[in-house]
Amino acid sequence: MILDGWIAQRLGVSALTRGALLEWQRRTLREIVARASAASPFYARHLIGVDPSEPGTLPFMDLRPLAEDPLALLCVPQGAVARAATLETSGTRGSRKRLFFSDEDLEDTKSFFAAGMAHVPGSRTLIAMGGERPGSVGALLGEALGRIGRVGFAEGPVSDPSAVLGRIAALNADSLVGVPAEMLALARTPGAGLVGPLRSVLLSGDAASRPLVAAVEAAFGCPVFRHYGMAETGYGAAVECARREGMHIREADLLVEVVDGEGRGLDDGEWGEIVVTTLTRRALPLIRYRTGDEGRILPGPCRCGSVLRRLEVRGRLDDRLTLPTGTVRLGELDEALHALPWLLGFDAAAGRGPGGVLLRLTLYSVSSSELERGREAESAVLGIPAVRDAWRGGTLRLECAIHRRPDGLRPGKKRILPLEKFPSAPNGSCGTSWTASGETFWSFHLLKRSGER
Ligand SMILES: [Zn+2]
Incomplete structure (x- = not known):
C-alpha cells in the first residue's frame, strides 16, 4: 500500500x-x-x-x-x-x-514526495526536472529524498542525452526522475544500456505512451513508475x-x-x-x-x-487534431510513433492548409540510416485510422521528415504546435533554429490521394 x-x-x-x-x-x-x-x-x-x-x-x-x-x-x-x-x-x-x-x-508537497518515493526503488536519484530555484519541483523532490535517507542530484531538463548518460554513470545514480519524452530520448541514445541496470525510473510532467514506458524499461532494465x-x-x-x-x-x-x-x-x-x-x-x-x-x-x-x-x-484535452474522419489525440501519435525502435522523439505541428488540415511531423533518429525508416514512419502514421482515412479522402495533407539526432532536444512537455511555430524548411524538410544542425536524411510529403501513388 x-x-x-x-x-x-x-x-x-x-x-x-x-x-x-x-x-x-x-x-x-x-x-x-x-x-x-x-x-x-x-x-x-x-x-x-x-x-x-x-x-x-x-x-x-x-x-x-x-x-x-x-x-x-x-x-x-x-x-x-x-x-x-x-x-x-x-x-x-x-x-x-x-x-x-x-x-x-x-511542506505538504515535500511530505507527499517523501511518502510517494519511499515505494519507488533507488538510493541515488538523478532528478531531470527544473530544480534550480528553491521551491521548484526538482528542489522540493531533492529535499524530500533527503528526508528518507536518499540522495537526489539536480540535473534539470535533458537537452543533451549523451551528457546526461555520462553524469548518471559518474554519479553512480541508480534511479531517474524525468519527463517522458526526455527519458525516451535518454533510453534510445547509444550507451544507455551501459549505465544500467537502474532500480527505477519515475516519469512525471506529461502523459507517457505504452511503447515509451516499454522502451525506458528495456533500456534501463528497471520498472517505470508514473506520477501526475x-x-x-x-x-x-x-x-x-x-x-x-x-x-x-x-x-x-x-x-x-x-x-x-x-x-x-x-x-x-x-x-x-x-x-x-x-x-x-x-x-x-x-x-x-x-x-x-x-x-x-x-x-x-x-x-x-x-x-x-x-x-x-x-x-x-486540446492537444488533438480535428479531422472530418474523427479526432486524433497527441497520445495516439505517441502510441504509433514511439513504437518505432529508432525514434528518439518527434515534433508535431498542425494547422489549416490548402484543402484541409496539414500535419507536419519531424522525427528524430539516433543515426542516419536507410530509406526503410521512412517507410516505417509512414506506415506508423497511417496506422492511425482517422489519419489514414482523412489522408485517403484528401482532407489531410501529411509532411514528414526524419532528422539525424539534433545537437539538442527541445525539453519539456510535448504539444501539437501551430504550423507557424514550425515552418517547413526550403528543402521540403521541417526545422527550426535548434534543429538546424540535424541532418535530414529522409523526407517525404504525402500529398497524393489514394490511387495516385
Ligand atoms: Zn496500488
Whole structure:
C-alpha cells in the first residue's frame, strides 16, 4: 500500500478507511470555501451564495483568473508567500499564469514526495526536472529524498542525452526522475544500456505512451513508475504503487473529479476532464479547477490494498487534431510513433492548409540510416485510422521528415504546435533554429490521394 499510512497520520486515524477520508474531504472543503470567500476578492465574488455541503453545485474555474489577476486569489498576506511560480499557459493565448505557495504548502508537497518515493526503488536519484530555484519541483523532490535517507542530484531538463548518460554513470545514480519524452530520448541514445541496470525510473510532467514506458524499461532494465502533477496541484497529485496499475491520488489534499464537456460528473472508468480542488492549500487554493487534462478514475480497488482512488491520464484535452474522419489525440501519435525502435522523439505541428488540415511531423533518429525508416514512419502514421482515412479522402495533407539526432532536444512537455511555430524548411524538410544542425536524411510529403501513388 502506498500513501495510506501517510494520509492516515494526517487525518489522525490509526487506519485509513474510505469513510474517514470522505468525512475529511467534506470538512476540509467547507473550510476552504469559507476561508477563500473571506480572504480573497476573487472568491468572495466567485463563491457568493454557494453551498459547500453540495460539492457538485460549486462553480468551476479555469486558468483565466490565474493569468488575469492572480493576487485576487491570494488567501494569505503577501509576506506569507514563500514561492511564486510563473508558468506559460498551454493555450494559444500566450498569457502566463501565476501561483503562490506558503511554507506550509511547500511542506505538504515535500511530505507527499517523501511518502510517494519511499515505494519507488533507488538510493541515488538523478532528478531531470527544473530544480534550480528553491521551491521548484526538482528542489522540493531533492529535499524530500533527503528526508528518507536518499540522495537526489539536480540535473534539470535533458537537452543533451549523451551528457546526461555520462553524469548518471559518474554519479553512480541508480534511479531517474524525468519527463517522458526526455527519458525516451535518454533510453534510445547509444550507451544507455551501459549505465544500467537502474532500480527505477519515475516519469512525471506529461502523459507517457505504452511503447515509451516499454522502451525506458528495456533500456534501463528497471520498472517505470508514473506520477501526475502540475504546479496547480502543488506539483504532486498522484503516483503509482508497486502494482503500477494507475496512480493513487493524494486524496487528503486533493479532491479529484472527472467531468464531461458540460461539467457533469462521470462514472469511474469514463474519460473526461480532470477537475481538482486543493483542500489544504493555504496561499492560493483552487476550487473545482478545470485542469484541461484528460483522465479517468480507474474502477475498483487496487490490488495493493490501498483505499486511495487511482487516476489514469492521457494528456491535454486540446492537444488533438480535428479531422472530418474523427479526432486524433497527441497520445495516439505517441502510441504509433514511439513504437518505432529508432525514434528518439518527434515534433508535431498542425494547422489549416490548402484543402484541409496539414500535419507536419519531424522525427528524430539516433543515426542516419536507410530509406526503410521512412517507410516505417509512414506506415506508423497511417496506422492511425482517422489519419489514414482523412489522408485517403484528401482532407489531410501529411509532411514528414526524419532528422539525424539534433545537437539538442527541445525539453519539456510535448504539444501539437501551430504550423507557424514550425515552418517547413526550403528543402521540403521541417526545422527550426535548434534543429538546424540535424541532418535530414529522409523526407517525404504525402500529398497524393489514394490511387495516385
Ligand atoms: Zn496500488
